[in-house]
Amino acid sequence: MVQLRDVNMQFEGKKVLEGVLLNVQPQERLVIMGQSGSGKSTILRLILGILRPDSGSVFFKQYEINRLKRRKLQQVRQQIGMVYQYSALLSSLTVRQNVALPLEELTDKSGSEIDKIVDEKLELVGMLDTKDLLPDELSGGMRKRVALARGLVLDPELVLLDEPSAGLDPVIATVVDELIINLTQKSKATSIIVTHEMESAFRIATRMAMLYEGKIIEEGEPEKFKQSKNPVVAQFLSGSTEGPILEGSLDAIRKK
Ligand SMILES: Nc1ncnc2c1ncn2[C@@H]1O[C@H](COP(=O)(O)OP(=O)(O)O)[C@@H](O)[C@H]1O
Numbered sequence: 305m306v307q308l309r310d311v312n313m314q315f316e317g318k319k320v321l322e323g324v325l326l327n328v329q330p331q332e333r334l335v336i337m338g339q340s341g342s343g344k345s346t347i348l349r350l351i352l353g354i355l356r357p358d359s360g361s362v363f364f365k366q367y368e369i370n371r372l373k374r375r376k377l378q379q380v381r382q383q384i385g386m387v388y389q390y391s392a393l394l395s396s397l398t399v400r401q402n403v404a405l406p407l408e409e410l411t412d413k414s415g416s417e418i419d420k421i422v423d424e425k426l427e428l429v430g431m432l433d434t435k436d437l438l439p440d441e442l443s444g445g446m447r448k449r450v451a452l453a454r455g456l457v458l459d460p461e462l463v464l465l466d467e468p469s470a471g472l473d474p475v476i477a478t479v480v481d482e483l484i485i486n487l488t489q490k491s492k493a494t495s496i497i498v499t500h501e502m503e504s505a506f507r508i509a510t511r512m513a514m515l516y517e518g519k520i521i522e523e524g525e526p527e528k529f530k531q532s533k534n535p536v537v538a539q540f541l542s543g544s545t546e547g548p549i550l551e552g553s554l555d556a557i558r559k560k
């Protein structure tokens with residue numbers, strides 16, 4: 305469904321991805337873990353074609369995303385749903401206008417067709433009652449559910465979710481995680497979920513990959529991950545200060 309082949313990406317001379325290899329199979333829920341700033345969102349932007357890699361290729365099905373012309377990319381993007389970090393709803397638009405956006409931007413459906421689809425998706429996430437409210441009138445968990453409805457409004461084959469439970473309280477985070485599992489299963493969508501939250505990662509993932517220093521250093525099923533001998537993975541999962549992550553810099557922090 306998705307393949308990254310030897311992808312390199314740097315920003316202003318700083319290498320963020322260095323030879324990333326990644327394969328995503330149909331209908332799996334792949335969780336990409338990594339520290340803040342490790343390049344997780346960058347991977348999602350490369351798959352969406354918002355960014356182009358310095359070298360290497362990004363495939364979505366038969367399409368080499370990084371080589372598509374604007375028009376074709378726009379067409380291919382109809383098959384990819386994106387749920388942005390912090391929901392990223394437009395504050396001047398109502399819930400229903402926010403959810404309708406991808407339909408208006410990427411399809412030529414009529415107003416009444418759009419209304420019908422938007423209602424369906426809001427119903428799925430239990431937010432139909434709020435369709436005339438503005439994002440500011442909603443709680444964080446409700447905004448996230450609206451963002452999910454928007455991400456699914458095109459019935460995408462692939463859904464990309466950037467830190468879907470970040471900033472939510474633990475109970476609401478669980479609700480959102482379960483909603484992600486149910487909705488992607490129901491629609492037989494493939495999903496790639498980026499997170500640095502372990503509990504959420506283990507709830508959602510059918511497979512996991514860990515990004516560290518520009519590379520995927522471990523990948524596999526959650527059970528395999530838990531038993532990883534890789535010291536970086538082990539430290540990340542335990543949240544310990546002992547290990548290769550931050551080695552050196554922690555001493556400096558503690559001395560302050
Ligand atoms: N458009 C950009 N311009 C310059 N630097 C960027 C840009 N996007 C990301 N970066 C840098 O690349 C690194 C990885 O960013 P990102 O993919 O957002 O990390 P993550 O999502 O894992 O927290 C960070 O150091 C970030 O500052």
Ligand SMILES: [Mg+2]
Nearest residue numbers: 344345389466
């Ligand atoms: Mg990010």
